[in-house]
């Protein structure tokens with residue numbers, strides 16, 4: 484009894500369930516699809532436009548503001564670089580001139596000054612002790628011959644002006660033969676080297692003045708003194 488009673492409802496339930504599923508399946512699917520479609524439409528109409536507007540305005544804001552900031556920061560960086568470059572050069576030259584002089588065990592102050600094809604000294608200031616023996620070496624670091632880009636180092640008395648001395652050479656008998664330093668202008672000079680061309684080196688040895696002060700030096704090749712000048716400081 485119990486088996487037949489249980490079996491009968493089970494069959495009926497299964498059959499009914501199968502019939503119900505077969506009959507209602509289409510309508511359920513239709514309603515489900517339409518509901519989903521309407522939901523998608525709702526979500527599309529409600530949510531989609533809002534984020535688009537927000538992202539558009541945000542991206543517009545970003546595009547408007549972002550390019551302006553990097554442009555300013557780049558130009559600032561460029562300005563800092565161009566400003567920094569001369570500053571570091573200016574900082575480097577006094578430090579380099581401080582290391583230019585080396586004093587050996589013999590007490591002689593040795594100074595090396597370079598001259599370039601760009602009409603420049605590599606050293607524009609150096610210091611020695613009063614009365615010290617000085618060995619000054621001029622190295623022409625360029626390649627141009629002495630006729631085109633000759634260099635020398637002429638150290639004047641502290642009272643003299645390198646500009647006035649350079650101008651006094653113009654129209655005189657300065658020539659390549661006398662190293663652009665006529666005999667009549669050598670009296671009273673502290674020291675002077677030979678006139679050398681590219682790749683050549685010349686050395687002069689002298690005793691620094693006993694009088695502390697600033698002693699101007701210059702290159703006497705025609706037209707070089709406005710660019711090629713400096714100061715020997717005697718302490």
Ligand SMILES: [Cu+2]
Nearest residue numbers: 633634702707
């Ligand atoms: Cu010169």
